[in-house]
Amino acid sequence: xxxxxxxxxxxxxxxxxxxxxxxxxxxxxxxxxxxxxxxxxxxxxxxxxxxxxxxxxxxxxxxxxxxxxxxxxxxxxxxxxxxxxxxxxxxxxxxxxxxxxxxxxxxxxxxxxxxxxxxxxxxxxxxxxxxxxxxxxxxxxxxxxxxxxxxxxxxxxxxxxxxxxxxxxxxxxxxxxxxxxxxxxxxxxxxxxxxxxxxxxxxxxxxxxxxxxxxxxxxxxxxxxxxxxxxxxxxxxxxxxxxxxxxxxx
Amino acid sequence: xxxxxxxxxxxxxxxxxxxxxxxxxxxxxxxxxxxxxxxxxxxxxxxxxxxxxxxxxxxxxxxxxxxxxxxxxxxxxxxxxxxxxxxxxxxxxxxxxxxxxxxxxxxxxxxxxxxxxxxxxxxxxxxxxxxxxxxxxxxxxxxxxxxxxxxxxxxxxxxxxxxxxxxxxxxxxxxxxxxxxxxxxxxxxxxxxxxxxxxxxxxxxxxxxxxxxxxxxxxxxxxxxxxxxxxxxxxxxxxxxxxxxxxxxxxxxxxxxxxxxxxxxxxxxxxxxxxxxxxxxxxxxxxxxxxxxxxxxxxxxxxxxxxxxxxxxxxxxxxxxxxxxxxxxxxxxxxxxxxxxxxxxxxxxxxxxxxxxxxxxxxxxxxxxxxxxxxxxxxxxxxxxxxxxxxxxxxxxxxxxxxxxxxxxxxxxxxxxxxxxxxxxxxxxxxxxxxxxxxxxxxxxxxxxxxxxxxxxxxxxxxxxxxxxxxxxxxxxxxxxxxxxxxxxxxxxxxxxxxxxxxxxxxx
Numbered sequence: 001x002x003x004x005x006x007x008x009x010x011x012x013x014x015x016x017x018x019x020x021x022x023x024x025x026x027x028x029x030x031x032x033x034x035x036x037x038x039x040x041x042x043x044x045x046x047x048x049x050x051x052x053x054x055x056x057x058x059x060x061x062x063x064x065x066x067x068x069x070x071x072x073x074x075x076x077x078x079x080x081x082x083x084x085x086x087x088x089x090x091x092x093x094x095x096x097x098x099x100x101x102x103x104x105x106x107x108x109x110x111x112x113x114x115x116x117x118x119x120x121x122x123x124x125x126x127x128x129x130x131x132x133x134x135x136x137x138x139x140x141x142x143x144x145x146x147x148x149x150x151x152x153x154x155x156x157x158x159x160x161x162x163x164x165x166x167x168x169x170x171x172x173x174x175x176x177x178x179x180x181x182x183x184x185x186x187x188x189x190x191x192x193x194x195x196x197x198x199x200x201x202x203x204x205x206x207x208x209x210x211x212x213x214x215x216x217x218x219x220x221x222x223x224x225x226x227x228x229x230x231x232x233x234x235x236x237x238x239x240x241x242x243x244x245x246x247x248x249x250x
Numbered sequence: 251x252x253x254x255x256x257x258x259x260x261x262x263x264x265x266x267x268x269x270x271x272x273x274x275x276x277x278x279x280x281x282x283x284x285x286x287x288x289x290x291x292x293x294x295x296x297x298x299x300x301x302x303x304x305x306x307x308x309x310x311x312x313x314x315x316x317x318x319x320x321x322x323x324x325x326x327x328x329x330x331x332x333x334x335x336x337x338x339x340x341x342x343x344x345x346x347x348x349x350x351x352x353x354x355x356x357x358x359x360x361x362x363x364x365x366x367x368x369x370x371x372x373x374x375x376x377x378x379x380x381x382x383x384x385x386x387x388x389x390x391x392x393x394x395x396x397x398x399x400x401x402x403x404x405x406x407x408x409x410x411x412x413x414x415x416x417x418x419x420x421x422x423x424x425x426x427x428x429x430x431x432x433x434x435x436x437x438x439x440x441x442x443x444x445x446x447x448x449x450x451x452x453x454x455x456x457x458x459x460x461x462x463x464x465x466x467x468x469x470x471x472x473x474x475x476x477x478x479x480x481x482x483x484x485x486x487x488x489x490x491x492x493x494x495x496x497x498x499x500x501x502x503x504x505x506x507x508x509x510x511x512x513x514x515x516x517x518x519x520x521x522x523x524x525x526x527x528x529x530x531x532x533x534x535x536x537x538x539x540x541x542x543x544x545x546x547x548x549x550x551x552x553x554x555x556x557x558x559x560x561x562x563x564x565x566x567x568x569x570x571x572x573x574x575x576x577x578x579x580x581x582x583x584x585x586x587x588x589x590x591x592x593x594x595x596x597x598x599x600x601x602x603x604x605x606x607x608x609x610x611x612x613x614x615x616x617x618x619x620x621x622x623x624x625x626x627x628x629x630x631x632x633x634x635x636x637x638x639x640x641x642x643x644x645x646x647x648x649x650x651x652x653x654x655x656x657x658x659x660x661x662x663x664x665x666x667x668x669x670x671x672x673x674x675x676x677x678x679x680x681x682x683x684x685x686x687x688x689x690x691x692x693x694x695x696x697x698x699x700x701x702x703x704x705x706x707x708x709x710x711x712x713x714x715x716x717x718x719x720x721x722x723x724x725x726x727x728x729x730x731x732x733x734x735x736x737x738x739x740x741x742x743x744x745x746x747x748x749x750x751x752x753x754x755x756x757x758x
Contacts (some may be wrong), residue, residue, distance in 0.1 A: 058659050085665040095660035099678045108674060109664035154660075161664060 009034045009165060009196050010055060015064035017050055017220075024050045025061065026220035034164075037197045039207040039228075042217030043243065048200045051217065052167045055198065056087040069164055085113060088158030092170040094150045096142035096157070102129070103138045106157045114161060121160070128156035132186050148179025152186055159190075166190065168199035204247060208232060216240050270546035299725075310723045317716045319708040321624050330717060334730060337713030344627065344709065345696040345738070348635045352695060353688075355635070356642025363647050374643065381640035387701055389637055394629025394705040397423070401625075406614045408607055417605035419616065423628060424605035427621035435590035437599035439490040440483025447479060448472035487599060494591030501584035504577060512573050517563035524559015528552045626707035630699060638695040642688065649684035650676060682753040689746030693739050700735075710734055 008031035017025040024047045032038050040048045053059040054066060057073055057080050066073040069086045073079060097105050106125035110116045116124070129135040132152040134145075142150050151171055158166060168187065172180040184206050191197055191210045201207065207214055208228045215225040216239070224237045235241045265271050296306060310330040319325050322336035362374035381389070397420070402408065404419035417424040455468035483490070531552060535542045566573060605620030616622050623631065653676050661671040702709040708716075714727040 056663055058662065081665060081667070084663060087663070089660075089663035091656060091660065093654075093656050095654075095656035097657065097660070097675055097679075099682075109661075109666060112670050112674070113665040157664070 007034050008032060009069055010198070011065075011067045012051075012055075013065045015051070015054060015061045015066060017047075017054060017059060017061045017063075024220055025054070027064065028220075028222055029064075030215065030222060030225065032165075032196060032198060033212075034196055035194045036212045037191045037210055038199070038213050038215060039211040040198065040200045040215045040217060041202065041204075041207065041243070042223075046217040047220040048217040049169055052169055052198055052200055055165075055167060056084050056089055058089075085161060086163055087165045087167060088161055088163035089167045089169065090151070090154050090158055090171045092173050094142070094147070094154045094174070096150055096154055098142050100141075101138070102134075102140055102142065102145070102153050105142065105153060106160050109157070110160050124160055125156070128159050129153075131159075131189075132156050133182070146179060147175045148182045151175065151179075151183045155183075155186055155190070165196045165198065168197065168201065170200050170202070172201065172203055202247065204232075216243060218243075268546060270550065274547075274550045304725075306725060308726060310717060310721045310726055313721070315717055315720055317720055319713065319716075320626055320706055322708055330721075333713050333717060334710070334734075337708055337710040338734060340627075340707065341696075341699050341702070341709040342738075344631050344634065344699045344702065344707075348631055348638070348695050348699070349692050351631075351635045352638040352642055352691070355639035356691075357646050359639065359643035360646025361650070363643060364650060378640045378643050381636050382644075384637075386633055386637040386698055387704060390629050390633030390701050390704055392629075393632035394625055397628040398625035404607065404614050404616065406607060406609055408614070409605075414604045417607075417616065417620065420625065421614075422616050422622045422624045424616050424620040424622040426602055426604045428600040428602050429621075431597055431599055431601050432590075433487055433595055433597045434599045435587075436487035436490040436493075436592075436595065437480075437483050439493055439591075440479050440487060441476075444476040444479030444483070448476040451475045484599065488594045488596045491591045491593040491595050494588050494593065497584050497588035497591065501581050501588060504581045504584060509570050509574050509577065512577055513566050513570060516573060517566040520562035520566060521559050524556050524562075527555040527559070531555070624707075626702065626705045629705040630702040630707045630709070633701070634695050634698045637698070638691050641691050641694075645684055645687045645691065646680070649680035652683045653679045678753075682750075685746060685750045685753060689743065689750075692742050692746070696738055696742065697735060 010032040012028055012030050015025050015028045016023065026047075028047075028051055040052065042048045050059055054061045054073075055068060060075075061073075068083045071079050071083050071086075073083060096102075097108070100108065103122060103125055106128065107118065107121040110121035110124060111118055114121075126135060126138065129138055132155055134149050134152055137145055137149060137153070142153065145153065155171075171187070172183050175183065180203065184203060187197070187199070187206065188210050199206075199211075211228050213225055214228050214231045216223045216231075216237075218239055224231070224235065224240045231240070232244065235244060262268075299306060311334075312329055312331065314328055315330045315333050317327070317333060319327065319333065319336055322340045324332040324336045327333035327336060359374045359377050362370045363378065365371050365374075399420065401418055401420045401423075402410070404421045408417060408419055410416075411418060415426045449472070451474075452468045452472040455466040455471045458466050531548070532541070535544065535548065603619040603621070605622070606617045607614050608617040609615070657675055657679065658671060661675045666675070699709055700711040703712040703715065706712065710731060714731055718724045718727040
């Protein structure tokens, strides 16, 4: 039972969010188990990105409650800092720091937020670069790497903080088709290690193979959610059927 | 199969159709054309001046100018050179202190404009919009007017607003200041040693930090090393007076060697530089596979480098006067340094002077014991500083806004605090956008100091104008002005470009 809530690490209750007059989230209620891989899909403008950006307070929800790793997200600055240090995030545009080398990108927050010594941080960074398959790029600047390599550095940078949860906001949408695979492989490997993952993505192959649960957003609400086998084979909601027919037909 | 070329090797075009040769010939041609045109114009101008009884001599630099300046090193200069020197130093005082102050104020206001604090951002907006929309001349006159008519009248017993530290009056604003004494240079030798040690300590501690991953506090070590030298030097500086002997020895030996020796050495150095350039150029074209094929362009460059080296050597050998001027200047500088040191000369290197009032005649004056800003200085300084600060604020704001929002989001998502994010992610990236226009503002500020003439502040333009009113040597004064402002501006440009290159992003 996916909502049986044995050990939920993210709990959202009736979350609402407005941008001016536009309501982006119209009451989202869901929870994520520890070690669960949740893929969020939906048409553009459906609020799926806003939803995961609310989980680490890059966007501020106005109504409802969000509890992450037992910490409630309120305007308490200390809670926000604690949650951000437990939650890693990977962006569509990578957002690497262009003035720092790959190594410095990965060590910066380790040294200043996690208070590790530089050599420990560098050791950890090297191990992660090995894991994402580009140890030889450590001394380069982000501008010298391909999109896929940059996104893998971004993943390593987040992992270096030892997060309990990883959020992916359309991590492959800005990549060339042949680079998508290398990023998805890293994500798949990560899912295999038991990391809790919430990913917004259009990669249905990834969703089908790796996800424990798929959540469909439309107009700021969750329309349907369920394990991939059920979700793809047996969609209950007509909106889901329409969305699936549009993305799977070609 | 042998690697047979598909195409026959190309035929070399004749010289007059060779694109590279034509390019270089055109450049050399233009150079000679400009030189020829310039010499014709100058010759013509000189002939016309002679016909009108004007002369382009430089007596105005050595003759007593018979003028008096409002403030500065030589208030009653005995030569024109002293007058211009005073004007130049006054200009640099305003420009340098103005650049520092405008940068600090501009950065604070620029960041404040982006602040989420409503009051701070509105105040900053008012600051920028009012100051940048009023002509700088009006602002200079305004501050001068404020200082010379609305500040308190100077009385014999004036001491306020902070007695002994700050004195504000219509005759100037005077404050306490540590003035260098005659032993300052001796202490300065210790400070230089301190800086070198601090640099060394910083680097070694940094290397240790990187090797062992310990927190080695390199900044603190460097500061301690510097302070140790400064404190020891404060008491031990009479010993450093011995450095004077070194300068004396150097000055004497510079004077003792005949000019011909310098000429030969410098000419050889010139030849060597030309040769070294060619040598290094060839080295850079050489790969493990052997020497790369040189293009015609490469040959022209090497010929030019060689010609410059040989030409320099020829000029040095044919014109002993040029070398002689050089050695005289060096000898003078060495003797000047020699005077600043005297073995076992003691006394505090710095002495703090407090503002005070004296009554030399009928009216009270601010005595020279504190550091005093006259109303003229106050006017030009406040005017150019605040005016420029308003532009710098906009440049800083634009620079910060130029950093994509994703950078802050990534930083926050990693758990960085706002201050850390600003310091380590946003500002370094904003800086490279800020630098070039910031350099322009520094140049503007330096050149705007010439408005000092409006409030009788004796900077370069005011001094020059007074000089040519006295002597009628307009052309000479204008040439001095142009040379002066050009060299200051070029110096600022070179510095800014240097930092600009260092902060560029690496891509590909």
